[in-house]
Every structure is written in C-alpha cells, then in structure tokens.
Amino acid sequence: xxxxxxxxxxxxxxxxxxxxxxxxxxxxxxxxxxxxxxxxxxxxxxxxxxxxxxxxxxxxxxxxxxxxxxxxxxxxxxxxxxxxxxxxxxxxxxxxxxxxxxxxxxxxxxxxxxxxxxxxxxxxxxxxxxxxxxxxxxxxxxxxxxxxxxxxxxxxxxxxxxxxxxxxxxxxxxxxxxxxxxxxxxxxxxxxxxxxxxxxxxxxxxxxxxxxxxxxxxxxxxxxxxxxxxxxxxxxxxxxxxxxxxxxxxxxxxxxxxxxxxxxxxxxxxxxxxxxxxxxxxxxxxxxxxxxxxxxxxxxxxxxxxxxxxxxxxxxxxxxxxxxxxxxxxxxxxxxxxxxxxxxxxxxxxxxxxxxxxxxxxxxxxxxxxxxxxxxxxxxxxxxxxxxxxxxxxxxxxxxxxxxxxxxxxxxxxxxxxxxxxxxxxxxxxxxxxxxxxxxxxxxxxxxxxxxxxxxxxxxxxxxxxxxxxxxxxxxxxxxxxxxxx
Amino acid sequence: xxxxxxxxxxxxxxxxxxxxxxxxxxxxxxxxxxxxxxxxxxxxxxxxxxxxxxxxxxxxxxxxxxxxxxxxxxxxxxxxxxxxxxxxxxxxxxxxxxxxxxxxxxxxxxxxxxxxxxxxxxxxxxxxxxxxxxxxxxxxxxxxxxxxxxxxxxxxxxxxxxxxxxxxxxxxxxxxxxxxxxxxxxxxxxxxxxxxxxxxxxxxxxxxxxxxxxxxxxxxxxxxxxxxxxxxxxxxxxxxxxxxxxxxxxxxxxxxxxxxxxxxxxxxxxxxxxxxxxxxxxxxxxxxxxxxxxxxxxxxxxxxxxxxxxxxxxxxxxxxxxxxxxxxxxxxxxxxxxxxxxxxxxxxxxxxxxxxxxxxxxxxxxxxxxxxxxxxxxxxxxxxxxxxxxxxxxxxxxxxxxxxxxxxxxxxxxxxxxxxxxxxxxxxxxxxxxxxxxxxxxxxxxxxxxxxxxxxxxxxxxxxxxxxxxxxxxxxxxxxxxxxxx
Numbered sequence: 001x002x003x004x005x006x007x008x009x010x011x012x013x014x015x016x017x018x019x020x021x022x023x024x025x026x027x028x029x030x031x032x033x034x035x036x037x038x039x040x041x042x043x044x045x046x047x048x049x050x051x052x053x054x055x056x057x058x059x060x061x062x063x064x065x066x067x068x069x070x071x072x073x074x075x076x077x078x079x080x081x082x083x084x085x086x087x088x089x090x091x092x093x094x095x096x097x098x099x100x101x102x103x104x105x106x107x108x109x110x111x112x113x114x115x116x117x118x119x120x121x122x123x124x125x126x127x128x129x130x131x132x133x134x135x136x137x138x139x140x141x142x143x144x145x146x147x148x149x150x151x152x153x154x155x156x157x158x159x160x161x162x163x164x165x166x167x168x169x170x171x172x173x174x175x176x177x178x179x180x181x182x183x184x185x186x187x188x189x190x191x192x193x194x195x196x197x198x199x200x201x202x203x204x205x206x207x208x209x210x211x212x213x214x215x216x217x218x219x220x221x222x223x224x225x226x227x228x229x230x231x232x233x234x235x236x237x238x239x240x241x242x243x244x245x246x247x248x249x250x251x252x253x254x255x256x257x258x259x260x261x262x263x264x265x266x267x268x269x270x271x272x273x274x275x276x277x278x279x280x281x282x283x284x285x286x287x288x289x290x291x292x293x294x295x296x297x298x299x300x301x302x303x304x305x306x307x308x309x310x311x312x313x314x315x316x317x318x319x320x321x322x323x324x325x326x327x328x329x330x331x332x333x334x335x336x337x338x339x340x341x342x343x344x345x346x347x348x349x350x351x352x353x354x355x356x357x358x359x360x361x362x363x364x365x366x367x368x369x370x371x372x373x374x375x376x377x378x379x380x381x382x383x384x385x386x387x388x389x390x391x392x393x394x395x396x397x398x399x400x401x402x403x404x405x406x407x408x409x410x411x412x413x414x415x416x417x418x419x420x421x422x423x424x425x426x427x428x429x430x431x432x433x434x435x436x437x438x439x440x441x442x443x444x445x446x447x448x449x450x451x452x453x454x455x456x457x458x459x460x461x462x463x464x465x466x467x468x469x470x471x472x473x474x475x476x477x478x479x480x481x482x483x484x485x486x
Numbered sequence: 487x488x489x490x491x492x493x494x495x496x497x498x499x500x501x502x503x504x505x506x507x508x509x510x511x512x513x514x515x516x517x518x519x520x521x522x523x524x525x526x527x528x529x530x531x532x533x534x535x536x537x538x539x540x541x542x543x544x545x546x547x548x549x550x551x552x553x554x555x556x557x558x559x560x561x562x563x564x565x566x567x568x569x570x571x572x573x574x575x576x577x578x579x580x581x582x583x584x585x586x587x588x589x590x591x592x593x594x595x596x597x598x599x600x601x602x603x604x605x606x607x608x609x610x611x612x613x614x615x616x617x618x619x620x621x622x623x624x625x626x627x628x629x630x631x632x633x634x635x636x637x638x639x640x641x642x643x644x645x646x647x648x649x650x651x652x653x654x655x656x657x658x659x660x661x662x663x664x665x666x667x668x669x670x671x672x673x674x675x676x677x678x679x680x681x682x683x684x685x686x687x688x689x690x691x692x693x694x695x696x697x698x699x700x701x702x703x704x705x706x707x708x709x710x711x712x713x714x715x716x717x718x719x720x721x722x723x724x725x726x727x728x729x730x731x732x733x734x735x736x737x738x739x740x741x742x743x744x745x746x747x748x749x750x751x752x753x754x755x756x757x758x759x760x761x762x763x764x765x766x767x768x769x770x771x772x773x774x775x776x777x778x779x780x781x782x783x784x785x786x787x788x789x790x791x792x793x794x795x796x797x798x799x800x801x802x803x804x805x806x807x808x809x810x811x812x813x814x815x816x817x818x819x820x821x822x823x824x825x826x827x828x829x830x831x832x833x834x835x836x837x838x839x840x841x842x843x844x845x846x847x848x849x850x851x852x853x854x855x856x857x858x859x860x861x862x863x864x865x866x867x868x869x870x871x872x873x874x875x876x877x878x879x880x881x882x883x884x885x886x887x888x889x890x891x892x893x894x895x896x897x898x899x900x901x902x903x904x905x906x907x908x909x910x911x912x913x914x915x916x917x918x919x920x921x922x923x924x925x926x927x928x929x930x931x932x933x934x935x936x937x938x939x940x941x942x943x944x945x946x947x948x949x950x951x952x953x954x955x956x957x958x959x960x961x962x963x964x965x966x967x968x969x970x971x972x
Contacts (some may be wrong), residue, residue, distance in 0.1 A: 030941055037958050050745070075783075103821065126753045126858075127858065128753075129750050129753060129856075129857065129858035130753070130756075130856045130858050131517065131753050131855050134892055152756065156626050168502060173699065174699045176697055180696070180697055183793075184674075185697060187703065187706070188674065188785055197945070197949070201945050203944070203945045203949060204945075204946070205942070207921075207923050208921050209854040209855060209886075209887055209888075209921075209922055209926065210666070210667075210854065210886040210887055210888070210909050210921075211662055211666060211671060211854045211857055211883075211887070211888045211926040211927055211932070212854055212923040212926055213660045213710050213923075213925050213926065213927055213928070213929050214923045214924050214925050214930060214934075214938055214942060215938055215942050215946065215969070216707060216710065216711055216715075216950055217706050217707060217709065217710050217940075219949075220673070220703050220706040220955075221702060221703060221706070221707050223703065224699050224702065225702055239756075241755075241756025241758065264615050267616070267617050268614045268617075270613055270638065270727025270728065271727075272917065309799075310799070312798070313578060313795075313796070338724065356543065356655070367697040368693075368696065368697045368698055370613075370615075370616045370694045371614050371615065371617070371696065372613065372615035372618050382769070400695075400696040400697050400698055401695055401697070402695075402696070402697045404598065418563075435693075435694050435695075435696050436695055437693050437697075437698040437700045438692075438700050439698070439699050439700050440622065440695065440696055440697040440698055440699065441699055442699070443699050444699070448700075451700075452700055452701055455700050455701075456691070456700060456701050457690070458688075458689070459683070459687050459688065460689055460691050460701065462705065463683070463689060463691075463704060463792055464701055464702055464704075464958060467702060467707075467953060467954035467956055469956065470952035470955065470956035471949065471953075483701070
C-alpha cells in the first residue's frame, strides 16, 4: 500500500502519517481537531495501521489511497458535523459501508476523510400496515431481510454479498442480485431518503406513501450515485409480502449459447421466474471442486431457475420453462419443489465466485446486455477466452441479461496479467457493441470511469458534471469516482 | 382569457398578438423568423385564435397565459432547432402533450413558445425478445397499450385519461392510474430517454437493458420533472407479459372508513390486487345518475378490486379480500370472474369524475397518504365537507392510498367558490398532517407550487433549484411551474 510522503499543513497533501495524533511533533490539522471535538475521539481514527483497513473495497485492482482519517459517525448529526467541517476546510470525503463493492467506489483518496457508516446500523421501523421499513445505512442487507421476514415481509434486493454488505452501500450502488429478474433492483424499493449534503445540510426527500410526484425524484438521483452527491443517513424502503415456497428447476446444456436461447424464449412467452441464473463449464467444475456437489462436470452450461408463484402456479411456471429447455436441446432438466434440494442448487450458484477465486486472481466483469443478445454475448466471451488464451468463467443473472464473465489469472505472470486486462476490456467492448452497459450492478467507481465516458457520451457526461457541480460545487464528495471533474 | 398589451421587440413581453404574421405592420421577432425557416410554416402557428387552443390543460382554475407561438415539431431535430433558437434569443418554452394534465403544468406562459409534441406519435419498435417498446412522446397511452397487446405484452400505467393523454405527458408527470397498486407508475417502466436539453443539445440516457448502473439515473430525474429540465423526444419503455383475465370483487359499506380498514388489512396480510378502487356515496349516486348502472344508492362507500393472478389463484386472492370486507362489516360483497360484469364495474369507477362534473365545477384533489391512514383520511374528508358545507365526492386508488377528493361547486356563487378553495387547501393540509403528499399523480404544475415548498421544505427546494439551474441556467423551460426560480 503506497503512502505519500510527509507534507504537513497543505490540506491536499495531508496523509495518514501526518495527521496521526500519536506522531508527536507533527502538527494536527485544524479540521481534525474540530472533528474530534465534535464526534469524540473514538469516532475519529488516524492510526495508519487502523485506517489502512478502510483503504479499499473488493475491487482488488482498482487504485486506492490511504485515508487521512477514518470517521465512524453514530448519528445524522455526526455526519452533518463531519461534512460541515470538511466543507469549511476543503477536505474531501469518501463515504463507505462494509467495503464489499467491486468497482473501487469506496476506495480511499489520499488526504481525504473516509466516512464509514457501519455504526449507524439500526432498523428504525418495520410497518406491516404501510409495508415499509425505515433503516440506517449501516444495516447489513441480510439483517434487514431477516428482520422483515419476522413480520411476513420481504426486502428483495440480494447482492451476492448480502450477508455482509450494507443497505447504505446497496443504495449508493443501486445494487441488484439474484432477485432482479422478477423483483427489480434497490432503486425500485426506495420511497424516501435522508441525505447529508456536501455542505452538511440535511435533506429529507421522498415519502412514506406508495405514490407521490411532488417535485423531482431526488431519491432515485442519489441512489446509484456512488457517494458523489451526498451521504445517505436514512432510507424508507418499501417491502413486499413474503414470497411463497419456491419450486426450483435445474437444466444442463452442451453449449452456453443454448441457455441464451432459453432466456429469449422465456422472455418472449412471458414466464417471469423469481430467479434465473446461469453458470458455464468453468464455473460448474470450480464449484464442484469446492463443494463436492456432484454437479455434471461435462455440461457446458447450467441454468437454475425458481418460481415463487406458489403451489400449482409455480410448478406450472417451471414446467413451461422446462419445455423451453428441452426445445433448446438441453441434456437434462429437473424440476423440484423440495426446498432443501433447491437451497443446494442455489448454494452452488452463490459459490461460483468464491470457487473461481480458487483458480487464481479474478477480474470480475459486470456487463448487462439486452436479453435477446445473451446467447451472442456468451459466444463472444468464449471467443475472447480463446483469443486471449485465458480461463474465463461465466456466471450471471441470465434472466435479466446481467453477466459476470470472470477472468482467472496469475498476477505474478506479467504477460498473463496483461492479457487478462485486455480480455476484461474486450468483454466491456463486446457488451457495448450489443447495446449493453459496462455495468449492470457493480457500479463504475474508479475501475470503469474511463469506460463510463465511452458508454454515455459527451452530452451525458456534461449533464453528469453539471449535476455534480450543482450539489457539490467544491468537488469534495468521493472525488475521482464514476467520472472526472472535467 | 387575458391577453397582454402590445409591446413588440422586448422578448419578455412578446405576445401572441405581436407575433402574429397576419397582423400587418407589427415587427416579427427574429426568433420567429428563424423558427419558421427551420421547421416550416405549418409547424409554427401564431394565429391567436389557434394558439389559444393550446393555452391550458384540464386544471381549469390554474392560471394560464397565451402562447407567443405554438410549435408542432415532427422530429427530434425540429425540437433541437426550436430549443437552440429559443435559447439564443432567451424565449421561454412550455412543452406539452395532449393537455390532459390536472395541475396546469402545460399551461401557456405569456411570451413563450408552446411546444406541442403530438405530431411525434410513432411507436418506433416493439420487441418481444427484449420485452420493450421505443416510442415517440406524442403516442397516445391507449394506442401504445393496444399496439403492445397485439404482441401479447402489457404497458401498465393507465391514467384515467388514457384514451387521449400522451406518453410524453405521462413521462413528464410520472403518471399513475388504476394499475399502480400492483404495477407501479410510469417511472417504473422507463429504461431510456432521448431528451432535448434547454440549449438544444440532444441527450440520450439510459439503456435497453433491464439493469444498468453506469452513471446517475438521469431518466428517472427527467421523468416527473414536468418539462422543466428538458423535452423528452423518445422513450424506451419496459413492458410486461399480458395479464391474465381478471376476477373482480365489488363490496359496499355503510361508512367510507370501513374501506380504509379493508385496505390496511389487505396490505398487512399480503394480498396485492391488480386494481383496488374506492368511491364514496356522492360518487356512487353521481355515477348511477349518469350511467343508470343500478348501483346501491344507499351504500356509503363502494370498493372495486381485481386480481389478474390467473384462474384459481385470482379467485383465491379475491376470496381473501372478500373475507376482509366481511370482517370490516361490509353490507354486500360479490366476486365474479365474468369479464363483462367486471368491465361494467370498472366503467362505473372510470366514470366517477365525469359523473361528478354533472354536479358542478369540480376541484379535483390528489392526495396520497400512507396506506395505514386511509380510513382516517376518508373520515377527515367527510369532516371537511361538513365544516365547509360542500359536496365532496371521494374517489381514489384505495390500494395505494392515492385519493381524489373532488369538490363540486358553483363558480357563479362567489362565496361557495371561496369555500371550495378553502376545502381544497384543507384536504392538502390534512394529507400532509398524515405524512402524505400534496400530489400522488397529478403533479404540481402552477396549481400547487406554493404547496410544494411546504411539503418539501427549504433544503429540498434549494436542491431542486440547483438542479434546475444546472440543466437550464437561463430558466427557459416551463418557467414558473413546479417551483419558482428563487
């Protein structure tokens, strides 16, 4: 982890080392004294051995600096005070949750405060009558799911990291997950937000009602803005009734492209599974190696789907899908209403990324393509793997066209690493050429900011910059993330 | 209709009269010559007898000016040229569709161009494989619904004016309708937009994919912005599979509050009807007078609900609701899978507003409250009617808490009209006091801009103004609508 040299008193150059209270003799910047006075010593950390732990998220190859200070607020007032002080002194602030992100959006910026929201972790309210929850940003996704389940309710967004990622991070990244094919993404569940603005003012926007059009849809602007427009301190989230017990389908194919055909046929004929996932042979074998799950190691692709339509309806829905699998020439298809068997199949899917990590360092791509292009995209990924001479495991949310081709490589082999990076770009290029997007759910962060410009073009980039300037004129919130200030 | 006096050459004072080409001797402003040269004479109308027809929407009591010119573009290039010329000359522009709005958002501004999008009325694409449609803004809602239905698809948003309102207007207002309780509102169906910005640049934002997080969610910012941030010239809309044949429930009650209890119980127990509407006795009688529909004129409230879950599941869903109606003490409840009978009941609901219009001039309120407060809100409306000595018919989307208490009065009776206005405000006040919003789906326009400030507060208003300035620094797009420039 590179640490910049000592250069005290210049805010832009403030480093973790210079601001450590324990480094006797070094001047403590005024903003740090003010922060400590306002929030208390245990909420403002500067020991570089501690702050280094907050330097980066899970996008291992995205650049990261070292926080000048790590602030752990307990209340909205703490966040407001932090932003007010940072704003007065021109100190940048990087908001973050648990750090499960995959695009470097939470990566530290040298000289900046990293604002860690994990202590604000209370579910403030669950209302069955209004079918909503009010939560703080540090609540872990799974904790919310578990708590609302006790009320017979369901919070659908379920990123793979759902057992440790936080709702605040989910909001900042508009996270998806396995449920999206039927239930949409985080933004679809946001009714209202409390947001601390760049200058410390507290904005309450949105509402507790199902519908409402009083003013611009500010909640949905903050959702997915990766901490560049404000710090979310509270969210009012709509919930759904608990889903019915799922019926699960698994099918194997002799080519990945066949799975794309099944998805296209399913979309066209109107089946909407509650889960619809794909894994290619690389993933199947990696998972089987890891879990000893007795998967068919000779299959080239595996589909897992579920219906939560309930009883007969769910079975009927999966039987329609089974027929589509047969029509596409599947090798095997199996439908079960056995919950344990369904859980096992789902566990295999959820373990795909950890399993691929056994094969080397992974570069996880996150391309979404129109559903009619899934088969072509899967073929294209095969071609990239061949051309670049690399192992690429494809796992993804087949039903919504959001694929995670994952490149496995040995970082010690410079030439191979170089090929891996090229393959990563090839796949983004392929996705864009099919009318897709460079990121379906992982976000832009500092990993794909150059690609963002390419996808959205100069007019949209200019609109992004105008909005950023409108809400954060000094450019203090998560600088360098998503797009450059221009 | 007031017309300002002649004051040629000052752009801010340009009036319909001064810019009429037929008014010989009056100087034609340069911008009008440029517009006519760019778009052709048949796309730029200035005859005041013609332009007056574009002066206002359906919010009869909202103030309206008279357009200096009415422009009817045929292409995005026409819209871009209009905005470029308007921008160069500092002429304000009011975008509008069919004019079915209920908040004055499309009302003309003196001296401004009214940009009428109705000629851009082509459904450019319907894709079953990607389950989406690409449409121009002038497409009528029902025309889109009918066209996608031919492909076995469904575009849910269905405002009451669905047989004449346009998709562009629906987007600008984030329109709802009867489907919202299960299927959400317009913004939930927007994947991508083409928008002409205030300076004439063309922004393409969003995507064709189901998921995508590359950049800010600009489409959802433009949706519901009432033409104050840009002119929508194309939309990519997601579609759903065609719903199943509905099963319909009707129930009558001896108090409106009982219907609120049924909604709360339904929400709590997880029933999600595809339609869930309420009418009070005033509406029941007005509709019965108009349609001779043999409704129970003694009932104090009537609920209509549908399930499109299909077959047995739909019947089961409506039976659960029927039991909740009985639990709440309904007078009568009836479930039918007869489509014709269901259509008849729905027609009664859809005719509620036209029926109320037979009782006098109507002031239609549009308050959404949290679903747990519906019963209290309905009681409150009764109380307002009593206190102000007025007829108030309540009709609304019970299932999502969006109510339309409609005040019927005689505008010739000044004192009664004054009481009607006070009652209108009483109801907004009541909604806000219950954690509701001043507009669930009709928008703010120039009818409720002062109330908007009250609902969202000074910080949010300031954020709104910042965003407006960022995208429309000269304040040319639909000035004075939603909120004042400040």
